[in-house]
Amino acid sequence: MGKVIVVTSGKGGVGKSTSTANLGTALAVLGKKVAVVDADVGLRNLDVIMGLESRVVYTSMDVLEGVCELEQALVKDRRTKDLYLLAASQKNNKNDIQPEQMKKLCLELKETHDYVLVDSPAGIEQGFQNAAAGADDALVVTTPEVAAVRDADRIIGLLQNMAINNLTLIINRLSPEMVKTGDMMEPTDIIDILSIDLIGVIPEDKEIVVSTNRGMPTTYNHKSDAGQAYKRIAQRLEGEDVPIPEFKSGGFAGWVGKLFKG
Amino acid sequence: MQNEPRPTVELKGFRDGMRLIIDPEASMDQIESAIMERMTNLGDSLSGLTMNLDLGSRVLNDEELIHLKNLLNENYGLEVKQIIGDSEDDPGRTESHQIAGVPALHGNERVYDQFVPANEETRFIRHTLRSGQIERALEGNMVILGDVNPGAEVVAAGDVIVLGALRGVAHAGALGNTSSVIFALNLLPTQLRIGRFITRAPAEQRRRQRTEIARVLDDAIIVEEYD
Numbered sequence: 001m002g003k004v005i006v007v008t009s010g011k012g013g014v015g016k017s018t019s020t021a022n023l024g025t026a027l028a029v030l031g032k033k034v035a036v037v038d039a040d041v042g043l044r045n046l047d048v049i050m051g052l053e054s055r056v057v058y059t060s061m062d063v064l065e066g067v068c069e070l071e072q073a074l075v076k077d078r079r080t081k082d083l084y085l086l087a088a089s090q091k092n093n094k095n096d097i098q099p100e101q102m103k104k105l106c107l108e109l110k111e112t113h114d115y116v117l118v119d120s121p122a123g124i125e126q127g128f129q130n131a132a133a134g135a136d137d138a139l140v141v142t143t144p145e146v147a148a149v150r151d152a153d154r155i156i157g158l159l160q161n162m163a164i165n166n167l168t169l170i171i172n173r174l175s176p177e178m179v180k181t182g183d184m185m186e187p188t189d190i191i192d193i194l195s196i197d198l199i200g201v202i203p204e205d206k207e208i209v210v211s212t213n214r215g216m217p218t219t220y221n222h223k224s225d226a227g228q229a230y231k232r233i234a235q236r237l238e239g240e241d242v243p244i245p246e247f248k249s250g251g252f253a254g255w256v257g258k259l260f261k262g
Numbered sequence: 263m264q265n266e267p268r269p270t271v272e273l274k275g276f277r278d279g280m281r282l283i284i285d286p287e288a289s290m291d292q293i294e295s296a297i298m299e300r301m302t303n304l305g306d307s308l309s310g311l312t313m314n315l316d317l318g319s320r321v322l323n324d325e326e327l328i329h330l331k332n333l334l335n336e337n338y339g340l341e342v343k344q345i346i347g348d349s350e351d352d353p354g355r356t357e358s359h360q361i362a363g364v365p366a367l368h369g370n371e372r373v374y375d376q377f378v379p380a381n382e383e384t385r386f387i388r389h390t391l392r393s394g395q396i397e398r399a400l401e402g403n404m405v406i407l408g409d410v411n412p413g414a415e416v417v418a419a420g421d422v423i424v425l426g427a428l429r430g431v432a433h434a435g436a437l438g439n440t441s442s443v444i445f446a447l448n449l450l451p452t453q454l455r456i457g458r459f460i461t462r463a464p465a466e467q468r469r470r471q472r473t474e475i476a477r478v479l480d481d482a483i484i485v486e487e488y489d
């Protein structure tokens with residue numbers, strides 16, 4: 001029996017889909033059987049980021065409506081063994097799916113996969129409720145901005161109300177230069193407010209944009225700082241004790257293991 | 263000791279909820295402007311709450327009651343739950359127990375255990391309040407065993423004590439008690455309110471944790487280090 005992890009944030013555009021695609025890939029590269037689920041109904045893009053768009057035939061909606069079997073709807077990623085995508089319907093809207101249905105889908109998927117990563121839409125409404133419905137754990141994504149941290153805090157409160165208590169934090173798009181000039185929130189201040197464990201820091205990296213356009217997650221790119229950072233998060237999810245490097249302008253330097261309490 | 267003149271309207275916390283008490287001698291116009299004066303600065307602290315309207319010996323007709331009810335609801339988000347009065351010459355009201363769609367309670371049924379220090383209650387919240395969460399204690403004080411994060415709000419009729427970092431909004435003495443205080447182990451609020459007074463956070467960013475207490479002095483909120 002695997003684990004269902006919802007990737008969520010409250011605010012849009014902070015890197016939920018990017019994180020889902022990269023972590024899904026990184027976990028599969030580690031030899032795990034992974035399903036990534038796009039729960040952003042109506043605005044699906046996980047398939048695009050993963051470069052699987054042209055191979056999507058059925059969506060989660062088709063499974064729920066009995067048009068096809070779950071197995072048929074899972075798109076296999078040919079670059080990595082045991083990585084599958086369940087796409088979202090573009091035609092329907094978020095309210096066409098009920099939390100109970102999502103929960104059932106997730107339960108079924110975790111019977112046969114080690115990890116089920118659910119890419120949540122932005123917001124705190126039905127779409128988020130659906131994405132989180134079947135989750136055992138949550139990865140909360142934020143950028144080092146006041147508004148994003150505020151929304152992440154809100155989401156953490158809602159997740160805790162749903163009794164999802166194993167929450168860890170990904171800080172995305174950290175730019176060491178901007179932290180240094182005081183134009184960006186520091187990781188320690190973010191953790192201070194959100195008071196959940198940090199599982200990883202992803203630097204601002206233009207490789208992300210390139211890889212998104214190519215449909216090739218940065219995890220495959222050994223030269224990408226962001227890709228490597230996602231790999232380390234995958235290792236931490238697997239229980240390995242991998243320290244979080246401190247991001248200084250001009251690259252990595254030093255280690256701040258203290259940020260990661262878990 | 264000289265008696266203070268009776269205020270036209272008073273907001274008080276009672277065991278059965280919050281009451282707006284109206285001076286039976288005042289005119290409708292006076293009542294209306296007194297409500298507006300009393301409510302300014304409360305912001306939306308009381309929004310979504312229910313309250314009782316205490317008319318004492320005053321008799322208001324349906325039209326006047328509907329007007330007050332709408333005023334409270336539309337401007338401050340308050341819903342009038344019950345009308346309390348002890349007028350003898352309004353038998354119709356107590357018979358029907360219903361005025362302007364609001365149940366009426368006869369004066370004999372008044373519960374006069376009003377909010378006084380002797381019976382004040384203290385509410386404990388044993389977790390951090392996160393953005394979007396609001397907690398109220400309109401019967402007394404509030405103690406938060408955790409932080410109050412940016413975007414969260416805590417409101418109390420009495421004191422607000424935060425055994426953690428206060429980064430959001432705190433309103434002490436929300437029903438008008440300006441002798442209430444706000445205390446936090448680390449006071450970094452977005453905004454502080456005590457009674458009808460408001461203060462914003464200073465623009466400077468502090469790194470050091472400071473235990474501080476805020477209170478009203480000479481019609482302004484002052485913040486002092488607590489030691």
Ligand SMILES: Nc1ncnc2c1ncn2[C@@H]1O[C@H](COP(=O)(O)OP(=O)(O)O)[C@@H](O)[C@H]1O
Nearest residue numbers: 012013014015016017018173203204205208209
């Ligand atoms: N670490 C990063 N460095 C640079 N660009 C990034 C990074 N993470 C995300 N982006 C870009 O930000 C945009 C939003 O990311 P996305 O994953 O779609 O966010 P969400 O799913 O939360 O709405 C995309 O254009 C993506 O390429």
Ligand SMILES: [Mg+2]
Nearest residue numbers: 016017040120
């Ligand atoms: Mg997305």
